[in-house]
Each structure stands twice: as structure tokens, then as C-alpha cells.
Amino acid sequence: MIDASADNADQPTSNVAAIMMSYSRPIADLEKTISMLTLDDWQSLRWLHFREGKSVRWISRQFGLSRQTVRKYLQEPDAPRYKIATARARPTTGPWLAQINEIIEEDKSAPRKQRHTAKRIFERLVERGYSGSERSIRQMVAEIKNRPAASASVPLLFKPGLDAQVDFGESYVDIRDQRVKLHGFEMRLNYSRKKFVMFFPSTDKEAFLECIQCFKRADIRR
Numbered sequence: 001m002i003d004a005s006a007d008n009a010d011q012p013t014s015n016v017a018a019i020m021m022s023y024s025r026p027i028a029d030l031e032k033t034i035s036m037l038t039l040d041d042w043q044s045l046r047w048l049h050f051r052e053g054k055s056v057r058w059i060s061r062q063f064g065l066s067r068q069t070v071r072k073y074l075q076e077p078d079a080p081r082y083k084i085a086t087a088r089a090r091p092t093t094g095p096w097l098a099q100i101n102e103i104i105e106e107d108k109s110a111p112r113k114q115r116h117t118a119k120r121i122f123e124r125l126v127e128r129g130y131s132g133s134e135r136s137i138r139q140m141v142a143e144i145k146n147r148p149a150a151s152a153s154v155p156l157l158f159k160p161g162l163d164a165q166v167d168f169g170e171s172y173v174d175i176r177d178q179r180v181k182l183h184g185f186e187m188r189l190n191y192s193r194k195k196f197v198m199f200f201p202s203t204d205k206e207a208f209l210e211c212i213q214c215f216k217r218a219d220i221r222r
Contacts, residue, residue: 042073042076045059045063045070045073045074046073046074049070049074050074056070056071056074096125096130096132096137096140097140099125099128100121100125100137100140100141100144101144103116103121103124104116104121104141104144104145118134118137118138118141118142119134119138121137121141122134122137122138125137156190158190158191159191160191160192161189161191162191163189163190163191164187164188164189164190165187165188165190166185166186166187166188167186168183168184168185168186168203169183169184169186170182170183170184171183171184171199180201182199182200182201183199183200183201183202183203183207184197184198184199185197185198185199185200185207185208185211187211187212187215189220194220196214196215196218196220198211198214198215
């Protein structure tokens with residue numbers, strides 16, 4: 001059985017030694033390439049900590065990583081994935097992006113049958129001097145058309161005393177040692193957000209109208 005408390009041991013266990021010998025690159029280089037941590041690296045760090053009982057400090061020292069980096073990958077529940085920090089340059093199609101956007105924007109006000117397909121956009125760009133592939137243009141057109149629209153929101157404005165929200169809810173209470181289900185009527189004024197609550201044994205029309213009348217008599221300020 002492996003002693004999890006032996007963090008400062010000079011000689012690693014056989015499992016630890018096997019893991020340490022499995023790297024195809026020098027351990028000192030791992031910190032420089034930590035943004036591209038491989039699946040094997042990630043599994044090894046987690047194995048040493050969770051199965052072999054090695055501390056963050058021990059792993060940090062042995063692998064030449066910062067403790068913050070070690071903690072980061074110990075907390076990751078999923079294997080790391082390569083992420084592109086910045087968009088890749090497009091030397092061939094990049095200069096034509098503005099013209100593609102212009103054509104697509106003009107199509108928004110054109111009849112459906114007169115709008116450009118990706119193939120037609122490619123043909124127009126070729127006429128203007130484009131020398132790249134049609135596939136690249138198709139990809140750019142798809143990216144532009146599938147780009148999510150900017151989110152929009154409409155503020156809810158209410159005038160005092162004119163609007164309210166009404167709903168019924170259920171609740172159980174003990175009356176004379178018996179558990180009884182009651183229906184709670186709640187009316188909330190949209191302007192002031194003040195609410196009126198009243199409980200009835202049912203939700204029929206008579207109960208609803210009685211609740212409205214009680215609300216009016218309560219004279220809740222808007």
C-alpha cells in the first residue's frame with residue numbers, strides 16, 4: 001500500500017517512476033507548453049495526486065510546474081482541449097471579407113430568388129481578381145450567415161395601477177389536526193411589485209372573483 005503522506009520522499013514508487021519515465025519530452029519543457037497539455041500529461045498529473053497521494057507541492061517540484069498550474073489541471077473534470085487564442089490569419093480570403101459581407105448585406109433587401117449563393121459570390125469575386133479556392137469562399141459565407149445575431153431586449157414599462165400578474169399556488173396547512181390543501185391566490189402589481197395573497201379551498205370562478213373584490217377592498221397602493 002502506498003503511503004500518501006510521504007510527499008517528500010526522494011525515491012518515487014514504481015508506479016510514479018513509470019509515469020515519470022513515460023514523457024516523450026523533457027519535464028522542464030512542460031511549463032512552456034502547458035497551454036497544449038496532452039491527454040497523457042493530464043492523466044499523469046491526476047493519477048499522481050489522486051491515486052498515488054502526491055501533493056501539489058511534490059508534483060510542482062518534480063515536473064517543474066507552478067503550483068497554480070498543477071491545481072488548475074487537478075480541478076479540471078474533463079481532459080484539456082486545444083484552444084485557439086487568436087483567429088488564424090487568412091492571407092488569401094482575408095482581403096475579400098469586406099466584399100463578401102457587402103454582398104450578403106445587400107441580399108437582405110433583395111427578393112429571395114435574386115440572392116447570391118456561395119457559388120455565385122465566388123464567381124463574382126473571381127471576376128474581381130480573386131485567385132483562391134471556392135471552398136474557402138463557401139466556408140466564409142457559411143460563417144457569416146450562421147453568425148449569431150446581436151441579442152436584443154425590450155424593457156418592460158408599466159403605468160401605476162393598470163397592470164398586474166395573477167396566479168394560484170398550492171399549500172398545505174394543519175386545521176384542527178387535519179392536513180388541508182389550500183390554493184393561494186397571488187396578485188402582484190407590475191409597477192410597484194406589491195402583492196396581495198389570499199387562500200381559498202378551491203380555484204373556481206367564485207373564488208377568483210372573491211379574491212379580486214378582496215384585493216380592491218384592501219386598497220393596496222399602486
